[in-house]
Amino acid sequence: MNALRRTVYFTGIVALCAWVLVPIYFIALGAFGGRIGVFRWPKSILPTDTSLAAMQLFLQVEGVGQAMVNSIIAACITMALSIALGAPAGYALARFTFPGQNAYRLLILLTRAFPLAILALPLTVAFIRIGLYDTAFGVALIHTALALPFAALVSASLFQAIPRELEEAAWVFGCTRLQAFLKVVLPLALPGIAATAIFAFVISWNEVFAASVLTVRNRTLTAYLLTVLAESPLHFRFAGGFLLIVPSIVFIFAVRKYLFAMWGIANR
Amino acid sequence: MADIKIDKIAKTFGNARALDEITLDIADGEFIALLGPSGCGKTTLLRIIAGLETRSAGRVIIGGRDISDTPTRARGLAMVFQNYAVFPHMTVYENVAFGLRMQKADEARIKAQVARAAELLHIEPYLERYPAKLSGGQRQRVAVARALAVEPPVLLMDEPLSNLDALLRLEMRAELKAVLREAGTTTIYVTHDQTEAMGLADRIAVMHGGRIVQIDKPTAVYSRPKTTFVGGFVGSPPMNFLPVTAASGAIDLDGLSLAAPRPEGNLLAGIRAEDFALSHSGEGLAFDVMVAEPLGSHTLLTGRSHGQMLRVVAPPNGDYPADTRLGLKPDPNRIVWMDAASGEALRQETAA
Amino acid sequence: MTTVRSRLLPYLLLAPSVAFLAALFLVPLIQTITLSFSEDGVPSLANYTRMVSDLNFGLAVRNTFLLVLTVVPIQIVMALAMAMMLQKLPRGRDVVLWIWTIPLGISDLAAGLVWLAILQDRGYLNSALYGLGLIDGPTAWLTYETPVALFFGVLVAEVWRATAIVLVILFAGLQLIPKEYKEAAEVFGARPWTTFVRITLPLLKPSLQTALILRTVLAFEVFAVVYAIGGTNFPVLVGEAYNWQRNYQNTGVAAAYAMLIVAISLGATVVFLWALRTKPEQQA
Numbered sequence: 001m002n003a004l005r006r007t008v009y010f011t012g013i014v015a016l017c018a019w020v021l022v023p024i025y026f027i028a029l030g031a032f033g034g035r036i037g038v039f040r041w042p043k044s045i046l047p048t049d050t051s052l053a054a055m056q057l058f059l060q061v062e063g064v065g066q067a068m069v070n071s072i073i074a075a076c077i078t079m080a081l082s083i084a085l086g087a088p089a090g091y092a093l094a095r096f097t098f099p100g101q102n103a104y105r106l107l108i109l110l111t112r113a114f115p116l117a118i119l120a121l122p123l124t125v126a127f128i129r130i131g132l133y134d135t136a137f138g139v140a141l142i143h144t145a146l147a148l149p150f151a152a153l154v155s156a157s158l159f160q161a162i163p164r165e166l167e168e169a170a171w172v173f174g175c176t177r178l179q180a181f182l183k184v185v186l187p188l189a190l191p192g193i194a195a196t197a198i199f200a201f202v203i204s205w206n207e208v209f210a211a212s213v214l215t216v217r218n219r220t221l222t223a224y225l226l227t228v229l230a231e232s233p234l235h236f237r238f239a240g241g242f243l244l245i246v247p248s249i250v251f252i253f254a255v256r257k258y259l260f261a262m263w264g265i266a267n268r
Numbered sequence: 269m270a271d272i273k274i275d276k277i278a279k280t281f282g283n284a285r286a287l288d289e290i291t292l293d294i295a296d297g298e299f300i301a302l303l304g305p306s307g308c309g310k311t312t313l314l315r316i317i318a319g320l321e322t323r324s325a326g327r328v329i330i331g332g333r334d335i336s337d338t339p340t341r342a343r344g345l346a347m348v349f350q351n352y353a354v355f356p357h358m359t360v361y362e363n364v365a366f367g368l369r370m371q372k373a374d375e376a377r378i379k380a381q382v383a384r385a386a387e388l389l390h391i392e393p394y395l396e397r398y399p400a401k402l403s404g405g406q407r408q409r410v411a412v413a414r415a416l417a418v419e420p421p422v423l424l425m426d427e428p429l430s431n432l433d434a435l436l437r438l439e440m441r442a443e444l445k446a447v448l449r450e451a452g453t454t455t456i457y458v459t460h461d462q463t464e465a466m467g468l469a470d471r472i473a474v475m476h477g478g479r480i481v482q483i484d485k486p487t488a489v490y491s492r493p494k495t496t497f498v499g500g501f502v503g504s505p506p507m508n509f510l511p512v513t514a515a516s517g518a519i520d521l522d523g524l525s526l527a528a529p530r531p532e533g534n535l536l537a538g539i540r541a542e543d544f545a546l547s548h549s550g551e552g553l554a555f556d557v558m559v560a561e562p563l564g565s566h567t568l569l570t571g572r573s574h575g576q577m578l579r580v581v582a583p584p585n586g587d588y589p590a591d592t593r594l595g596l597k598p599d600p601n602r603i604v605w606m607d608a609a610s611g612e613a614l615r616q617e618t619a620a
Numbered sequence: 621m622t623t624v625r626s627r628l629l630p631y632l633l634l635a636p637s638v639a640f641l642a643a644l645f646l647v648p649l650i651q652t653i654t655l656s657f658s659e660d661g662v663p664s665l666a667n668y669t670r671m672v673s674d675l676n677f678g679l680a681v682r683n684t685f686l687l688v689l690t691v692v693p694i695q696i697v698m699a700l701a702m703a704m705m706l707q708k709l710p711r712g713r714d715v716v717l718w719i720w721t722i723p724l725g726i727s728d729l730a731a732g733l734v735w736l737a738i739l740q741d742r743g744y745l746n747s748a749l750y751g752l753g754l755i756d757g758p759t760a761w762l763t764y765e766t767p768v769a770l771f772f773g774v775l776v777a778e779v780w781r782a783t784a785i786v787l788v789i790l791f792a793g794l795q796l797i798p799k800e801y802k803e804a805a806e807v808f809g810a811r812p813w814t815t816f817v818r819i820t821l822p823l824l825k826p827s828l829q830t831a832l833i834l835r836t837v838l839a840f841e842v843f844a845v846v847y848a849i850g851g852t853n854f855p856v857l858v859g860e861a862y863n864w865q866r867n868y869q870n871t872g873v874a875a876a877y878a879m880l881i882v883a884i885s886l887g888a889t890v891v892f893l894w895a896l897r898t899k900p901e902q903q904a
Contacts, residue, residue, distance in 0.1 A: 013705060017719045023734045023780065024722070026744050030737040041758055042747035085637040092633035104634060111645055112834060113889045115841045118861060118878040121871055122651035123644070145644040148637060177626075206727030208844040209858065213865055222729055226844065230851060234740065237848075241733030248725035256718045320803050340806045347807045353800035357822040357902045370809030398901040418808065 024245065030238030031055060038235040058239035067224035068243070070136045071205055074220055077140035078204035079197045082147040087193060090155025091181075095164065108149040116146050120210035127214065134216045142214065143204035150203075151196050158192040159185065195258035198251050206248060269454060270331030270421035271296040272317070277326035279312055279478075286312045288478040289326070299448060299455045301465035304475035305501065310458045311426060313475075317456065318424055319343050331421055341370075346420035350427040352411040354399045360386075360410050361395040367418035385413040388447050405436045412444070416451055423448070425457045429464060441467055462502045466490065474498050491540075492604060496611040499538050499604065505568065505579040510537040510553075511608060521553040524597060529605045529614050536611070538604035541568070542581040545597040552595035555580065560588040569594075652882075656875035667876040674873075680855040686771070687856070688839040691778045695835060696828070698779070699786035703794050704816075717791070724784045731781035732848025736762075739773045739849065764853045774854060777845050782838065786831045793827025794820070829896035836892070837885045857881050 029047055030037065034054025037043075059065060093101060120142050124133065132138035162185055170180035205221075212223040219227065225240040232240075272294040279287040287309045294300050302310040315321035317328055319340035327336045335343050346367060354363050364385055368378045386392045389409040399407050408428060415423055429437045429444075445468055448455055459465050465472045466486045473483040474497075482494040493499035499507035512519045512535050514528035519535070528535070545552075555578060557571040567582040573596070580596060582588060605614045659666040671677055702720060706713060723731065738744045741758040749755045761769035797820065805815045821828075843858035852859075861877035864870045 009705065009708070013709070013716060016702060016705075017716065019780070020719055020722055023738060027730075027734045027737045039742060041742045042750045043742065043744050044747075045744070085640055088633040089637040092630040096630040098627075098630045100631075104638070107638070107641060111641065113837055113885055114645075114649065115837070115858070115878070115881050115885060116645070117841070118858065118881060119645060119648035119652060121861070121865055121874050121878055122648045122655055124865075124871065126648075126651075141644055145641060148641065152637060177629075202725050206725070206730070208727060208729045209841075209862065212862065222727060222844075225729060225733075226847065229848065234736075237733055238737055241730045241737075241848075244727050244730035245734075248727070248730075249722055252722065252725035253718065256714070256721075318803075318807055320806070340803075341809045341811060343807075344809070345807060347804065349800045349804060351798065351800055353798070353804035355801060355804075355819065357898070366805070367808035370805075370814070398899075400901050400903055414808070424807075 024249075027238055027242050027245070030235065031058075031242035033238075034235050035233065038233070038238070054235060055239055055242075058236055058243075061236065063219070063224055063228075064221075064240075067219050067221045070139075070215075070218050071220040071222070073136040074140040074143060074211070075201045075204040077137060078143040078147055079201045081140065081144040082151040082200040083193060083197050085144070086148050086151025086196075087155045089152040090157075091159050091185075093152070093156040094159035095167075105153075108152060111145070111149050117142070117207065117209040119145075120213045124213060133214065134218050136218060136220070139211050139214050139220060140204065142210045143207055144200075146207065146210075147200040147203045151200055154196050155189075155193065158189045158196075162188050192258055195255035198255050202248050202251050206244070269296050269452060271298075272422060272454060272456070273327075273329040274313075274317070275327040275329065277313065277316060277328065278324045279309070279316060279321070280324050285478050287316075287324075290478075290480060292473060292480065292483070294454060294456070297452050297454055299457065299468060299470045301469035301472045302456065302458045302475055303460070303462060303465040303472050303502070305460060308475040309478040310460075310475050314424055314426055314456060314458045317422075318345060318347055344420065345422050345424060346415035346418050347424040347426065348408075348411045348415050348428045350430060352404075352407045352428075352431075354407050354410050354414070356399050359396055359398055360391060360402070363399070363410055364391075364395075364413045364417050366414060371418065381417045381419070382413075385417040388416060388450070389413040389443075404432055405440060408432065408440065412447070416447070416453070419451075420453065423453045423455045425455065427459055428457075430459070430461065437464075444468065463504070466502070472502075474501065476501075491602065492613070493538065494613050496536065496538070496606055499606075503540065505541050507604070508539050508541065508578045509606065510539065510573070510576060510578070511535075512537050521598075522595075524552045526598075526600055526603075534608035535614075536606040536608050537598070538606055538613075539598045540602065541579045542566075543599045543602040544580050545599070546580070546582055547595035547597060550593060550595045552597040555594045555596050557588050557590055557592040557594065559590070652875045652878050655872055656879045659872060667872040670870075670873050671876040671880070674860075676855045676860055680857050680860045683771075683854055684840060684842065684857045687774065687778065687842060688836060690775060691782075692832070692836055692839055694775075694779055695783045695786050696831065698783050699790050699831070702783070702787050703791040706791055707794055721784045721788060723781050724788065726781060727844070728781060728842075729844035729848055731777055732845040735773065735777035735780065735845075736849050739776075762850050762853070767854075770850050770854055773849050774842075774846050777849055778839070778842065781845065782835065785838070786835050789831040789834070790824065790827050793824050793830075796827075797823045825896050825898050829892055832892045832896065833889050836888045840881055840884055840888070 029050060032047070032050035032052070032054055033040075034051060034057070037048075037050065037054070040048075089104070093104070123142065127133040127138045132141070166184050166188075167180045170184045171177070175183065208222045208226055211220045212226045215223045221240070221244060225237070225244070229237060272292075274290055274292040274294075277287055277290045278285070290313060292300075302313060304310050312321060316323045319335075319338065323336065327334055329335070330343070330345075355366070358366070361382060364382045365378050368381055373381070382395070383392075386395060389412055391406065391409050391413055394402060394406060394410070399410065402410070411428070429440055432440060441464060457465075457468060469486060471483060472486055472489050473480045474489060475481065476497050482489060482498050484492075489498060489502050493502065493507065496509055499509070512521070514530050514533050514535055517528050517531045519526045519528045519537075553573055555571050555573045557569050559570045560582075561568045561570070562584065564584065566584050567586060567588065569580045569582050569588055571578060571580070578596075588594075606612060607614060656667050657663055657665070706717060706720075709716060726734075736743075739761055741760050745761075746755060746759055750757070760766065762773055763770070801819055801823065802815055805819050810818065841858050842856055843862065846854050846856050847859060857877055857880065861874045861881070864877065865874035
């Protein structure tokens with residue numbers, strides 16, 4: 001590439017990085033700018049009005065703290081459930097050929113073609129009857145349905161990447177199937193499974209529609225923000241948005257090595 | 269058809285010198301094999317000629333034209349890749365026609381060239397098929413046909429047979445030789461398999477550590493290697509190198525006396541496994557058999573002589589249990605004398 | 621090791637997830653269908669008539685389709701360009717990939733709020749325009765009276781948020797194409813654009829298909845982004861479903877909306893599956 005093409009190319013890369021990062025910077029400014037920052041005109045790109053006080057004020061608003069706790073609970077349950085259900089399914093898909101495996105894969109893919117969260121509507125009625133309405137656990141169940149296909153398919157690729165011969169060697173040397181799995185396969189698959197779990201957490205943390213439909217008093221953070229959005233002052237909205245973003249970015253950073261491999265595989 | 273001049277081509281990757289001032293002249297119509305172990309730089313050199321890799325120094329001149337700075341697509345070459353690189357989403361016909369289409373040739377010419385190449389490579393029945401339906405060997409032929417269809421001045425081949433199984437490799441080698449001889453294209457062929465190089469090439473350039481160590485006709489590389497590396501790499505089994513000491517112009521091997529090329533000094537005697545005469549009565553160099561492998565056409569004996577491991581070819585139907593002691597008499601005309609310290613051959617005194 | 625138990629093993633391993641998905645996906649799906657087609661327990665099309673005759677229905681359909689038909693093509697082209705740029709990057713590819721995929725972890729609600737900060741009356745966009753002398757003071761772009769500006773605001777926010785999804789799929793697909801194909805094309809005389817069109821794109825078809833299906837289905841579900849930026853000024857299909865459920869307490873009509881979205885998503889999926897199908901013998 002000659003010099004001109006090179007400059008254009010690298011400018012493009014930098015510009016696209018800025019395109020992603022600058023808006024996040026702006027909402028951070030908005031979150032920490034408080035009431036003063038929101039009404040300043042024109043806005044400056046430097047953090048002039050920022051203070052921790054603004055964010056603290058937001059956190060003290062009634063309902064915010066509890067909403068965050070609910071979100072965390074729901075996300076943790078989602079994480080645990082989707083791995084508990086998805087990893088064994090992934091192992092089955094990776095290691096066995098059996099009639100019905102394609103039907104199962106189809107079922108999994110089918111959930112993608114449907115707006116899954118919308119299926120929360122009939123579940124409202126069912127949950128009321130069972131007593132799961134307006135609970136973090138109920139929300140977690142729907143979120144698990146959202147994350148499960150992903151967890152199963154990614155686990156399948158993870159296990160497939162571990163050579164079958166390693167397990168077979170363990171069998172030859174006296175291990176049962178379960179022992180071989182625990183001693184040989186699991187340690188190798190663990191980083192990938194941990195990454196999948198974290199991604200399930202993020203999916204739950206971010207989900208808006210089902211959480212809003214299924215909760216009234218015990219709202220998750222997304223549900224809370226959605227319902228008070230219209231009446232909230234701007235700086236609260238920004239603070240809420242910022243709070244929503246931060247854990248996700250931190251987690252995605254933690255699993256970035258697997259992120260690309262996981263999404264690429266799961267969408268085959 | 270063109271000649272190739274490679275003039276002081278060098279390539280460094282960071283601190284590593286992959287190629288060290290390679291200079292090579294290839295005549296029009298010649299088939300040159302670049303032979304060497306992995307990491308010797310042969311593929312790098314080929315890719316630099318193709319333009320797929322940049323060079324750190326030097327020039328590549330084809331048919332009198334300096335193409336060192338020409339982009340790959342304008343060099344007008346053709347290449348056969350190790351993994352065939354036959355486009356899976358095109359029919360065999362479209363694959364073979366690809367280079368011609370890029371040259372904007374008219375339909376009539378494309379049809380004629382594809383038919384000719386297909387005939388040469390025996391792939392006419394497959395023209396409307398997709399590569400996924402072909403075997404590895406058939407795909408390889410499509411790759412070669414694609415290269416020949418454009419009638420390139422130079423044909424580059426990067427280990428084209430290494431992904432085929434042994435029997436198929438043998439068949440394709442013979443076919444390739446016949447086809448290329450008929451086409452008369454100047455060819456550069458990269459391989460790590462010395463039988464392939466021996467069987468196909470007009471000249472072999474043996475490469476090691478980024479340098480060309482020896483470039484010669486196959487028989488010469490085989491019988492008169494310039495270094496211990498070449499002797500050990502070419503030929504199966506590798507050449508034996510026996511450490512000997514010359515004293516007063518002669519070398520004593522357990523009673524057998526040979527004329528030494530130097531009056532005094534430590535030497536290595538390079539002797540091929542088939543150049544020993546065996547004596548059961550024990551005259552000559554003492555040799556204790558460790559393992560005897562009956563290989564059908566001959567028996568390969570691996571054993572020790574004065575602590576040195578040697579390989580010797582014996583007649584197929586003999587019996588050589590372990591610890592048999594034999595006497596070896598090397599053919600003095602076939603010995604390649606090497607300096608013990610440098611591993612390089614001494615100047616030849618007799619024309620072999 | 622083919623005992624009866626080991627033959628049952630895969631089914632045992634799958635059973636929990638199948639049961640779960642049956643309960644939380646298949647059952648609700650059937651329920652949504654019945655809910656939408658009944659009123660007070662009796663089969664009827666009342667919900668659908670109610671949905672179609674509502675004031676916001678036409679608007680919601682138009683807005684949603686408009687959004688999808690503009691956002692998806694933009695994202696495909698952008699993601700393709702970004703993926704190709706990423707492939708050429710000699711160093712730092714991991715860092716750039718991570719930065720470009722940050723939006724993957726961002727909730728659509730949060731993404732909407734991010735762009736609210738920028739597009740709002742006293743926001744950063746207006747500050748920049750003011751600095752350039754293009755406007756006189758805080759200007760409203762996101763109101764009911766400025767539907768075009770509102771549309772573009774939502775468009776930008778959606779492109780910002782969801783291009784990463786397409787990027788990841790396309791980049792993964794791109795990485796799978798052995799570089800020998802491009803090298804062979806180059807050696808035989810193809811210029812970069814020709815290689816892209818004749819070699820890369822056809823081999824990328826499976827990934828393009830996946831990306832289009834996934835992104836289009838998700839695009840029809842757009843909701844929180846629109847709500848965060850424009851409130852109720854820009855009706856979309858899922859927003860209407862939410863409205864009927866929460867504010868009018870009418871699950872029947874909400875279910876009708878849900879079925880409409882399902883039908884559209886299935887239709888789009890079928891179209892993409894057919895349009896971008898690769899013959900099995902053309903697979904690498």
